[in-house]
Amino acid sequence: MESDKNRLVRQFMEAIPHAQALGILFENIGSGTAEMLxxxxxxxxxxxxxxxxxGGAVFALLDSCCGAAVLSHPEQKGLTATIDLRVDYMRPASPLQTLRARAQCYNITRSVAFVSAVALDDNDDKPVATATGAFVTGKS
Amino acid sequence: MLKPRPEPVQVVKQRRDAALAALVESIPYIQFLGVRFDRRGDELTAIMPFCDQLIGNPGLPALHGGAIAAFLEVSAVIELSWAGLWKEIESPTITPDQIKSGGLVSIPKTIDFSVDYLRTGLPRDAYARARVNRSGRRYASVFVEAWQDNKSRIIAQATGHFLMPEPH
Incomplete structure (x- = not known):
């Protein structure tokens, strides 16, 4: 069951115009984790x-997914913003295949959330790209 | 022997602009973002006119971090391709039609891209300039920064590494 907080996160993320323009879809939202297509x-x-x-489209997907992971973290209150994000492009995404991103907010402090993410196509074994970044955490 | 007369300025400008347009138009994602390029000699400035679909936070409103990153990355890729093509455009052993057909020009592949978000992207036009810090036979390192109303107030900067295409 999705919590009330995560339902709000989902509604907020789905209303973002740039995510809509890229056709980004929510797959799953957990407790400091998120999956998008x-x-x-x-x-x-x-x-x-x-x-x-x-690469820019992959970057935008990973950035959105990382942001959602931060928002879904139980200790996160309010909104977030990216401080920095680095994406490593391991291999080209296979044309015609849907990209899936999975992000995890693995540490959160009063001011910073640390996130990592991975982007995959139909081949689960070899990631298309990975991301690591720091995000702003809302003041409680 | 007499030095050949320099080419008429319109001929030079027309050739360079046509080559740049062909390069930019060959990449669909640049059209999707609505990004254009201004040219002064060989110096390029990327422009991303504001539009609603670039918004990441409707409340503020602010540009999406992914849109800013994509803008920086296309600026870096075009600068790198442009710098690599410059000699051929000037010779000219390559024509805009050849660039357009995509057969001769290979786009560098991004290895990694690291973005620092310094300020909120406002709902305004954004500008970017990239600098190729090192371009070797196989790898290149490119720095790029973006601003909006004030050039001194950078909204984001990035460094990217690229795999250079095999020479054709």
Whole structure:
């Protein structure tokens, strides 16, 4: 069962215009964890030769997913914002496949939340990209 | 021997602008973000005009961190490709049509991209300039920063590493 807080987080995240523009869908939201989907779209192509989507779209998916993981953390109150985020692109995302992102807020202090995330396509064994970042935590 | 007369300025400008437009138009994601590029000689400035679909926090409202990162990343990729193509555009051994067809130009692949968010992105146009700090045969390191109303008030900066395409 989704908690009241997580229902609010989901509603908030689903109302974000840029996430809507990218067609980002909520898959699951837990306690400091989040999962999201982004379907393949020709408009997101970054390399016309191969049809691989641009790193920027993957970055936006991972940033959204990390933000949702922070908001869903039991100790987080209020909104959040990204302080920094680093994405490592391990391999090109396979064209036509849906990307899945999973983020975990693994530590939270009074001012900072630490998050890591992974983006996968249909191949579960080899990540497309990983992310690590720091986010602002709301003052209680 | 007489030095050849320099090319007429319109010819030079037209060739450079056509090459830049062909490069930018070949990448669909740049159109999706609505990003354009201004050129002064070989210096590029990326412009991301504000539009509602770039919003990440409707309450403030503020630009989405992912949209800012994507803007920085396309600025870095175009700067790197542009710097690599410059000699060929000037020679000119490559034509805008060849760039457009995508056959000859390979886009560098991002290895990693690290973004510092310094200020909230306001619902305004954003600008970015990238600097190629090192471009070797296989790898390149690019720094890029973005601002809005004031050039001295940077909203975000990033460093990215890129895998250079094999020479064609």
């Amino acid at each position: 982004m379907q393949y779209d020709k408009r997101f192509i970054g390399d016309p030769k191969t049809g691989v989507i641009h």
